[in-house]
Amino acid sequence: MAEINIKNVAKQFGKTHALHSIDMTIKHQEFVVLLGASGCGKTTLLRIIAGLETATSGEVWIGDKRVDGLAPKDRGIAMVFQNYAVFPHLTVYENIAFGLRMAKLSESEVERRVQRTASLMHIEQLLKRYSGQLSGGQRQRVAVSRALAMEPDVILMDEPLSNLDALLRMEMRAELKSVLAESNTTTIYVTHDQVEAMSMADRIAIMDQGQIVQADSPVEIYRNPAAHFVGSFIGNPPMNFLSANNAGNGQWLVGNTTIAGPQSDKPILEFAIRPEDIRVGEGSMTVEVRLLEPLGSHTLLACRLGDTPFRVIVDSDRAVKVGETLAIDPIAERIRWFDPDTQLAL
């Protein structure tokens, strides 16, 4: 069993707090993505789990073994690095075999595992080449093969696809997901790309300023963001946020419309709705269309509600003109409310 337990892990670099007391449990064979903007601490957390960085305080457990005092090689992990770190002086074969030889496996076992993972990643024909003779995508495959060949309990991936071009990234995303699902490992995957996170993860941990803001399934994170930050970070375009004034009895004044919301004594709450969760052409809210972005499957409207930017997604067949005033109706069960003081969902 390779359940990972992160207990109260904090990291300081000098006076900067890179991580504030992280607590997290990653289940056996779970695929967890650490998602956040650069500098949020996600890579630091991954490196602490890997043993390449030492936590200032806290504990890391893998299975029933406390590993934060152990060397990386004694933790039962394998890692895929952002720049692949495929050794340039070794052939692809020797790269994949590197960890196996260090573990002193028999030559036949090394051979078997290299062949198996190479064919899994479709690089059998590259085994004799050097890294300098490979494309970025091929190097990526070598790096993944090298990790899989270890048959580790845990695979750590640090932005493994960020150096690939868009098309290749999409292809590798699907491939990695299926390969990792078959390998029965627990995976922690760091990325700043929310599409990657949404499409691959069993669970996403959103990080911001050294803290995990929310850790949930992709759909849950999308539908029910636990904090303003999550709503504004996830989704392209992100959620619309509007200020709502308390009109009493659970009624809230948003723009010029009264909307039913939570019972609260707060004078102001934050009303939030995703751009696609809006019916257009009905309702009593009005927005002014400022810009059209036709994206094929749908059209993105950049609008204004008073002074506040407000985005609406409509079907691309719908004729909309810039400068037009649209009547809109936010779908009631998709509306979310945030406390402006704590930034958390109600």
Added chain:
Amino acid sequence: MNPRTLPYWLLAPALVFLCVFFLYPFSLVAWQAIATDEGVLTTQYLQRMASHWKFDRALTNTLLLTAAVVPIQLSLALLMATMVSKMNRGRDVVLYIWTIPLGISDLAAGLIWLAIFDQTGFLNSALFGLGMIEQPVTFLGYQNKTTIFVAVMLAEIWRATAIMLVILVAGIGLIPKEYNEAAEVFGAGRWKRFTKVTLPLLKPSLQTALVLRVILAFEVFAVVSALGGTNLPVLMGEVYDWQFKLQDSHIAASYALLILAISIAFTLLIMGLLRTPKGAQTT
């Protein structure tokens, strides 16, 4: 100016300079070694050089010195470079201190070590002060060839390790940290990381450092001259003696040519041994 020919025009001054002040005088020297004053080709000077009683000793001493000094310097430089590159604070200070001997000429270096090993030098005073000897020892006398050899070794190691150190420090700095981290994650301990990752990736720098150092080792002269005088003949010393003491520039030229030949041979050997296979270059 035509942009295609521009690079050649820019290179031309340096090329002309090299031809006039290096290639031309060099060909004169080489000619002197293989032709008489009348311009007749001959091997008599090379034969006379090889049959001279000091030739074997000079050649052996030079090769022995190189063989004794360079491996020690290489290991020391690697050790020091690894230490320096692991340091966060004070790295520059340490590097500056270690490279001080680089700024001292080889003759001055020889004299510094002479001041240590001399009959009235530091070492004798210290040993005498500690009561370990009753009268000064002639460490560098003609009957103590081994001591002279060791003294020259020490002086050379002290003086010229830094040149390798600087090259290796720069080389280690060029190796991306991820390679070492990857090796660490995949189970390599410190020693394995050094031998399986750092050393192979350091090949280009090792090549440069070794070639430079070995060529300089074959040209050893002033340090030997200061510490050993005529008791430890070396090839470059013979060039000097034949040219200025024995006034035979043909034989001196023959020695110079021999040193060049050895240098070229060892350069090719080192380049061949530390060759990086095609495609395996650091990217």
